[in-house]
Amino acid sequence: xxxxxxxxxLAGNPNSGKTTIFNNITGARQxxxxxxxxxxxxxxxxxxxxxxxxxxxxxxxxxxLTAHALDELVARNVILNDRPDIxxxxxxxxxxxxxxxxTIQLLELERPVVLALNMADMSEKMGxxxxxxxxxxxxxxxxxxxxxNRNRGIDSLLKAVVHTAETRNKSSFSLDYGxxxxxxxxxxxxxxxxxTEIQYPARWLxxxxxxxxxxxxxxxxxxxGGEKILAVADRARAVLKNxxxxxxxxxxAERRYHFVxxxxxxxxxxxxxxxxxxxxxxxxxxxxxxxxLPIFFAIMWLLFNLVFTLGAYPQDWLNNGVAWLxxxxxxxxxxxxxxxxxxDGIIGGVGTVISFLPxxxxxxxxxxxxxxxGYMARAAFVMDRAMRAIGLHGKAFIPLxxxxxxxxxxxxxxxxxxxxxxxxxxxxxxxxxxxxxxxxIYTLLTAAFFSESxxxxxxxxxxxxxxxxxxxxxxxFRKFLFPGESEPFAMEMPLYHIPTMRSxxxxxxxxxxxxxxxxxxxxxxxxxxxxxxISYPSDVSYSKNFExxxxxxxxxxxxxxxxxxxxxxxxxxVEDSRDLSALISQISDIKEAKDADKEAGQxxxxxxxxxxxxxxxxxxxxxxxxxxxxxxxxxxxxWTLDSERxxxxxxxxxxxxxxxxxxxxxxxxGHLIEPAIQPLGFDWKMGVSLFAGFTAKExxxxxxxxxxxxxxxxxxxxxxxxxxxxxxxxxxxVAYVLMVFSLIYTPxxxxxxxxxxxTNSWKWTAFTITYSVALAWIVSFGVxxxxxxxxx
Amino acid sequence: xLKTLNQLKPGEMGIVAKITGSGPIRSRIIxxxxxxxxxxxxxxxxxxxxxxxxxxxxxxxxxxKTEAAIIEVQMEATx
Numbered sequence: 001x002x003x004x005x006x007x008x009x010l011a012g013n014p015n016s017g018k019t020t021i022f023n024n025i026t027g028a029r030q031x032x033x034x035x036x037x038x039x040x041x042x043x044x045x046x047x048x049x050x051x052x053x054x055x056x057x058x059x060x061x062x063x064x065l066t067a068h069a070l071d072e073l074v075a076r077n078v079i080l081n082d083r084p085d086i087x088x089x090x091x092x093x094x095x096x097x098x099x100x101x102x103t104i105q106l107l108e109l110e111r112p113v114v115l116a117l118n119m120a121d122m123s124e125k126m127g128x129x130x131x132x133x134x135x136x137x138x139x140x141x142x143x144x145x146x147x148x149n150r151n152r153g154i155d156s157l158l159k160a161v162v163h164t165a166e167t168r169n170k171s172s173f174s175l176d177y178g179x180x181x182x183x184x185x186x187x188x189x190x191x192x193x194x195x196t197e198i199q200y201p202a203r204w205l206x207x208x209x210x211x212x213x214x215x216x217x218x219x220x221x222x223x224x225g226g227e228k229i230l231a232v233a234d235r236a237r238a239v240l241k242n243x244x245x246x247x248x249x250x251x252x253a254e255r256r257y258h259f260v261x262x263x264x265x266x267x268x269x270x271x272x273x274x275x276x277x278x279x280x281x282x283x284x285x286x287x288x289x290x291x292x293l294p295i296f297f298a299i300m301w302l303l304f305n306l307v308f309t310l311g312a313y314p315q316d317w318l319n320n321g322v323a324w325l326x327x328x329x330x331x332x333x334x335x336x337x338x339x340x341x342x343x344d345g346i347i348g349g350v351g352t353v354i355s356f357l358p359x360x361x362x363x364x365x366x367x368x369x370x371x372x373x374g375y376m377a378r379a380a381f382v383m384d385r386a387m388r389a390i391g392l393h394g395k396a397f398i399p400l401x402x403x404x405x406x407x408x409x410x411x412x413x414x415x416x417x418x419x420x421x422x423x424x425x426x427x428x429x430x431x432x433x434x435x436x437x438x439x440x441i442y443t444l445l446t447a448a449f450f451s452e453s454x455x456x457x458x459x460x461x462x463x464x465x466x467x468x469x470x471x472x473x474x475x476x477f478r479k480f481l482f483p484g485e486s487e488p489f490a491m492e493m494p495l496y497h498i499p500t501m502r503s504x505x506x507x508x509x510x511x512x513x514x515x516x517x518x519x520x521x522x523x524x525x526x527x528x529x530x531x532x533x534i535s536y537p538s539d540v541s542y543s544k545n546f547e548x549x550x551x552x553x554x555x556x557x558x559x560x561x562x563x564x565x566x567x568x569x570x571x572x573x574v575e576d577s578r579d580l581s582a583l584i585s586q587i588s589d590i591k592e593a594k595d596a597d598k599e600a601g602q603x604x605x606x607x608x609x610x611x612x613x614x615x616x617x618x619x620x621x622x623x624x625x626x627x628x629x630x631x632x633x634x635x636x637x638x639w640t641l642d643s644e645r646x647x648x649x650x651x652x653x654x655x656x657x658x659x660x661x662x663x664x665x666x667x668x669x670g671h672l673i674e675p676a677i678q679p680l681g682f683d684w685k686m687g688v689s690l691f692a693g694f695t696a697k698e699x700x701x702x703x704x705x706x707x708x709x710x711x712x713x714x715x716x717x718x719x720x721x722x723x724x725x726x727x728x729x730x731x732x733x734v735a736y737v738l739m740v741f742s743l744i745y746t747p748x749x750x751x752x753x754x755x756x757x758x759t760n761s762w763k764w765t766a767f768t769i770t771y772s773v774a775l776a777w778i779v780s781f782g783v784x785x786x787x788x789x790x791x792x
Numbered sequence: 793x794l795k796t797l798n799q800l801k802p803g804e805m806g807i808v809a810k811i812t813g814s815g816p817i818r819s820r821i822i823x824x825x826x827x828x829x830x831x832x833x834x835x836x837x838x839x840x841x842x843x844x845x846x847x848x849x850x851x852x853x854x855x856x857k858t859e860a861a862i863i864e865v866q867m868e869a870t871x
Binding site: 063064066068069094095096097098101247249250253254257258272274275279280283287288289290292293377380381382384385386388394487488489490491492493 | 805811814816817818819820821822823824825827828829830831833835836837838839840841842843845847849850851852853854855856859
């Protein structure tokens, strides 16, 4: 980072186009982080202009600078404590009166201010005319016109910033609050002047003390002599309260607004406060009493499909790419710990991280479109009544809906909620939405234990249970974690805009980069940790000597080949006869092609396998036999022996893998927690599978595959289904409880990493994990016990 | 005639007389420019009957009815 000549803070109302201006100024040179200890985002960027290096700080968008809302407090503290050289106040010109309310609060902070009249084109379209010079004169600050979404006026704005900085044009602004209040302000200021160590502007401090601003009061209390000032302020406040018969902060706000409307009247011609705009006309359809909801659901359907249906294609490509990479590396590394770490640990982890990327990019494409056009506020308007029933804001519907596809976009989507408590509750209940990664567990267990006619009901009951639990938990969290008065809803319905490509791309890029940087590292680290638990210790004591048995299998195979194939043909080895080896490879190609057909067609189940190999039922085989009748029987003999050997070795490998997993730390952990999960009807195998499921829910199925010696379970799960049905530990009830548990407990490492990133707190992440596991246990226990009582 | 804002029907207009209540909701409403003397026009109700959309100081604001209930308005004849 270069040395900065000027620090510029951008302040403005939400929807004033502040972020667009920020992007216009800084381009790609920006950085997003968090203000220490809070969820409020800190956005900084750099710009070189007229031989000066600018540091641009984008303050949170606020309507005011009180201590009621976190965003406002953060914005205020940056201005007071970091003391930026210039504050650029972005104003929505079409909405000037309310925007000026923040302006005068900024001016009261006594820092140099430059005003950017943004979206002036919109206001002119509405028939308004703003007198820039009069405005500049009244407020004692330079006024520049900008059109953010067409990137106009940025240079003039920066020039005004430089000019204001050079002239050190400190705002000479002062608002007259009327004789009664002014007397008291003077009194408090006199008390303040006796102190030297206070760095805040004295008049501002006096006003805030009279306004009963709790943040300022506690700051003053902490300094020596502070109590004395507070006593003066308390007395003054009491006197004023008697005069006005109203809370003093309300009187201050009214005076400010009165002042603002005076200026507004003098500066703007052709005011028509209640004019119907183009947006109002659009809203006659979009938020119509009858059409509003259907249109909302149609838009949600589009969003869902954009993220998940469209996102599935690039996700597949990425997964294939990762699989290809891992095959490539597998082929070039010797078997052993290193290979296992690289292939299963690192590449597996990286694969998990990037496989969510397409969805996140598309999610933020969708969200940026909804927010930048202005529809997001309408969505909240339409859905608020329904969502409030569970104590959530109307906007919470969208993230929760996305949860059915994947919890990660759901958790990240919660950032559209401005209120931190709403956001936190939404983040914590989003994992209860049954995401698509849980589906393989449901399909496996439903297919194994429930008849087809019940499968639909079983699936539906799980999704429904998730929703019901989300509603209950949201209500509980609201009531017990954040008791007290509910947060205000009052929400601006911004004018509809055509979004700019640039702001949408910036939004997508920024979110994805944050996901990769912040969440990606955690996902990778935990994936490697879980890999370690599953793969170690490597010196497990096996029930039999697998290496020896495999060697024996090889040996007896060689003996059989020599006896049945080589000796009759008087050969040393197969390769000695070109005809024989060619024939063998032709046969195996035909057989493999047939197997592949069978798998794809799924016509017959595993009925006729290698046993019928000697019958040349395939026309292609008959053809081969006719071409070379002498050698053919030997070739088919060799092929049969070889496939028997392969099957044998594969079976041994799978048994060995199962025993290795059982003996691993994860397996021991499964045994260790068995007493804890026994009341739910689970055995240690289910424990291990669920433990492994922390990485991702699909892993539950593949772990079961390994534990039941099924090797790598992918699409074809019929064998695993049979094995599960044969296992006495399982019953339809246990299978159902296992599905319930999988639904409720922590979805995956990636989701938790995103929770960490979005809440900016390990505490809330730990809480989310703990509560979900506890809830899973309680509900599973209930379902299991009730099921037993009902005789299942 | 004094009424609370939530009692107004779409298309009706009023001038704010007083904001009752306390706490963050009151502060938010005041910060949004609803102070004594502000002119308010009720634009519409949401499909589920709540929240309501109003026009004040040249912009549109959505308010829950419980929030609108703390705003006392002097009714004006609709033009």
